Amino acid sequence: MTTLTAQDLDKTYTLRSGLRFSQLRAVNGVSFELRPGRTVALVGQSGSGKSTIAKLLMQLERPTSGSLLLDGKPIGRRGKALADYRHQVQMVFQDPFASLNPYHSIGHHLVRPLIVHGRATSRTAPGAAKELLDRVNLPADDAFMARRPHELSGGQRQRVAIARALAPGPTVLVADEPVSMLDVSVRLGVLNLLARLQREEELAMLYITHDLATARHFSDEILVMYRGEVVERGDADEVILNPQQEFTRKLLAAAPEPGTNQRFLAEARRRGVPMPDHLAPQEDLA
């Protein structure tokens, strides 16, 4: 079991327009700890630095200052140490339409990380890939493995992306807005899948989102970000029910009120207004 600690992460981008340079401080002194079996939610509006933190954690960018510790030890940045880190820490991207290579089959996306991380040989990899597909509730057969990303729905693609992230056998999972690009009707299914996998594997998870309701439901701790800084943090229920900061209150007020929404829907149903399937009464989702 692994704990990933971020200490005082800073990321400053230098922007150039012609001969003038300016500095953009995307992330400013952010610290948190991802522990096994716990989910930390990172919420905030667009441009608040959430995705930059994901990039820093995945070592796609280097922090300007601050450090990342894996089980108390500074993380490796190149060579074998970097490979080990990738073995431990994986990520699910926001956009399942962009995160799968249109040229390659679903099988390729799962088989490669299995082989790269030595979890399977090229002979055993297809079988292991099918097990992964099965774990994310996708049909585990050769026909599905041979399909290409464009033949799949958004929900199916995101499940493939989750299966790919699980392939190296990570202990830390970063989910960067995993459902924001998906159809409303399949969001809950994907979130529940992530929650189940986290329980089964005791994953340490960072759930990046701008949806406060799911953040409260699926995480233990919430960090509220505003302009690159963490302005409020604490127990999930505590932050939502008893927000201390002005910005958190604004964020909460901006979310649509489920109550009024339900009333509106009930009224619409009473009048017999036709509505899409996912808004029709659904007992099985409750």
Place this chain on the structure above:
Amino acid sequence: MTTETTETAAPPTTTAAIATTRARRRRPAPTLVVGVGIVLVIVLFGLIGPLLVQDPLAIGNDGMQPPSAAHLLGTTQTGQDVLAQLAYATRGSLLVGVLVAVLALFLSAFFGILGGYLGGWLDEGFSLFTNVVLILPGLPLMIVIGSYVEQRGLLLIAVVLAITSWAASARVLRSQTLSIRNRDYVQAAKIAGEKPWRIISVEILPNLLPVMSSGFVFALISAILGEAGLSFIGLGVVGTQTWGSMLFYAQNGQALTLGGWWWFVPPGFLIAALGCGLSLINFSIDAIINPRLRSAPANARRVRRAEKKEEAAA
């Protein structure tokens, strides 16, 4: 909340869906068939033709004869068989074209993809070099080099043509690579632990294939045209016959003023036909390689047809 929706691939139920699945066993596009047909005929002529015809350089007494049973495409001013010359010239022109296209492909892929992916100072240097080569005027440069060198062999002409023709497609490849390297699936491959050379060759390169193959075909066309231009002004390959050299000799022999159309029309026609065939192939390449465009029009047609049938049945 423990419900998880399971996504299964439902078997196709509607007629339209069945038609789409059936369309996976697709027929090639007509443009491709015609293009490949034209190119194949010319290539076969260039490969097999020289084995069947008489000596193209043998001089006879019957000069400037129109097509007849003895000489299917007539004779030149010095009584050489035009058909025999055409067969050897086709072989020569195709050889130059393929050689140049392969060289240009390697050069453009090296400078374009490597620079675009690695970025930094390497990219700056490669871009500068590409831009400098890009603004070198091709034909004048070829003329200068061609007139300086005494022994203008096939390889030399091919290298000169390749050096002056790779830059444009290198720029296209660079900009494509720049856009692809920042896509999520490349980042995902990085996170999955793939090595840089594998990311370039397995994740990025396949997505560049449509651009590269159309660049290849374009280089082939322009190399054959460039060689014809060089040969026509008498600076082409020495010792190898090409379509351009045939036109050069036809011009020297005053084929036009003497009305000897059989001497200059066949090579001119073959140049035009090959360009046309290669362009047709070029158009259909994207539809073949891009998985998203695969048999899309055919699918749409099948769906429409199936729906019509359904309507008629109802």
